[in-house]
Amino acid sequence: MLRRLALPVLSLLFLAAMLPTPTTAVAASGSKYGDARLDQWSWLTTHNSYAHSGAVPPRNQSREIPQQLDEGVRGLMLDTYDMTVSPEGDLDVMLCHSTHKCYGTFANRLGQIVDFLKRNPNEVVTIFLENYAGRASLTGVISGVLEGKNAKDLLFSPSQYDIDDRNWPRVKDMVSDNRRLVILQDKWGEDVPVKSTDGSKEYGRLMHTWSRTVETLYDYDGRPNGCASRTENPVGQNPMPKTALTPLFTMNQFDSSVLDPENKAPGDNGAALKKRIDKDCRPAAGRNPNYVAVNFYEKSDTSGVTPLSVVNELNRNAHVFAPHPALWTVTPNKQYVGQTYETSAPNRCMVRGDEFPEGTGGVVTQRACASPAPSSHQWTATPPSYDGKGFFWIKANNGNCLTVPANDGVPPGNDMPMFWWPCETRWSSGNQLWNIIPVEQYGGRRAYYFINQWTGKCLTLDPKTNSGKVGRVTQDVCPNP
Known part of the structure; x- marks a missing residue:
C-alpha cells in the first residue's frame, strides 16, 4: 500500500472519488472480523429459512436450519404465527409459510440456533422475524428458550451498546461480550405494519426492523438497476433519522412471486448476484450489503461462484482499519x-x-x-x-x-x-x-x-x-x- 501516486491537480477534497481502492484484507486482530462493526460485515442469509419441504406453497430451501448454519448461513428469515396446536385451543408460536403450511415451533428452531452459537463461540447469527404473533407469546418463547439453555445473555442488547448515539459495536466486541444473537421483528401480531424510526415498536432487546435496517424489494427478477427500496426506508438512508446509527442493509436476491423458486435460484445466485452488488446495490446504498438473502443458497449457475463465496469475497475486501x-x-x-x-x-x-x-x-x-x-x-x-x-x-x-x-x-x-x-x-x-x-x-x-x-x-x-x-x-x- 505504501506506493507513490501520480495524481492530477486536485484539492484533497476530491481525492476520495479518484484514488484507487487498496487490496489488503482485514487484519485478524484476534478475530476474523478485524475491527469491523456489525454494519461493516456481510452475512449469507436465507429467505424463509424454515421452508425446506412441500410444493404448496413452494419451498425456498432444501436444507434445514442446523445444516444451513453448519454450512455458513448467518442470517435467517423466519415467519412467526400464533397457531392453535390442540383441540383445547392452546396456542404456540409456529414457523409458517403464510397460514398454508407450518414447519414446527419457533421454540425448537430457536433452540437449535442457540445450540449452534454455544458450540461456535466466534459466530454471530441474526434472525429477521416477519412476525404475526402477539408480543407476549413471542417474547415468552424467546425468554423461555434462552433461560432453558442458560443463554439469557446471548441476546444482543441495543441499550448496552447505546447504538443510536454510538453506532453498532465492533463484531469482535460482540463476540467478546457473548452478545451474538441479534433478533429484529417487523411488527407485533396485533399491530399493523407502520413506518417507525423512534424505536416505539421495540421491546427490550427485540429490535424493530424498520428502525434499524434498510432493505430492497423482495421481487427482484434479474432486471438491470434492480436495487429498488422497500417503502419503509430508502436503501441509501444513512444514518437513521435522529441517530448516529448506520442501518443494516439487506439485499433480497430472490423473486417471491415465482411458482418454482428452486428452478430460478441458480440464475439468481451465481454471476448475477455478484454483478447486482457491484453494478446496482453498492452504488445505490453507498456500501456493501450486510445481509445477502437468497433461496436455495447452495445452488448457482456459475462455476466457482455461490452466495457464500460472494459474501466471503465482500468480507475479504472490507477494508476496515482500526x-x-x-x-x-x-x-x-x-x-x-x-x-x-x-x-x-x-x-x-x-x-x-x-x-x-x-x-x-x-x-x-x-x-x-x-x-x-x-x-x-x-x-x-x-x-x-x-x-x-x-x-x-x-x-x-x-x-x-x-x-x-x-x-x-x-x-x-x-x-x-x-x-x-x-x-x-x-x-x-x-x-x-x-x-x-x-x-x-x-x-x-x-x-x-x-x-x-x-x-x-x-x-x-x-x-x-x-x-x-x-x-x-x-x-x-x-x-x-
Missing part, C-alpha cells in the same frame, strides 16, 4: 480530521497555529474541529511548482506548506512538531513533500496516510496532547497496512 493517530479523513470543507476516536478528544483537526516571532512560518497544532471551518483549519493537497514525482505539497489556507523542520539537515525522528512555512521552489530533502496513501475504511469512505518524502514517517495526531485545548501534530512511524 482508528490510528496517523490516519486522517478529509471533510468537504477541507478539514483534516485525525482518526483516533479517543473519548477524551473526538473530532480533532489539524490547524495552522501561531506565527513565529520573526514573522516567517509558524507551528501546526491540533484543536477541536469547528463548523463552519475557519480558514486556519483548511488545507489542500496540490502538486509542487516543480516535478514532485508524484508527491504533494499540503498547503494551508494562507498559501504556506506543511513542513518537517530542517533539523540542520538531519532527518528528525518521531514526535517532531510540524511547521507551516513558505513553500520552497525546491528542497532536495523533500521535507515539504508528502506521499498520499488512501485507505478505505468501509463502504467507500476514504481516509489517508501522509508520508513525508524526506523522513519516511507519517503525519500524526499526537495522542499525548489531544486532551487539551491545543495539542501537537507530529510525525511517527507509519502504521502497518
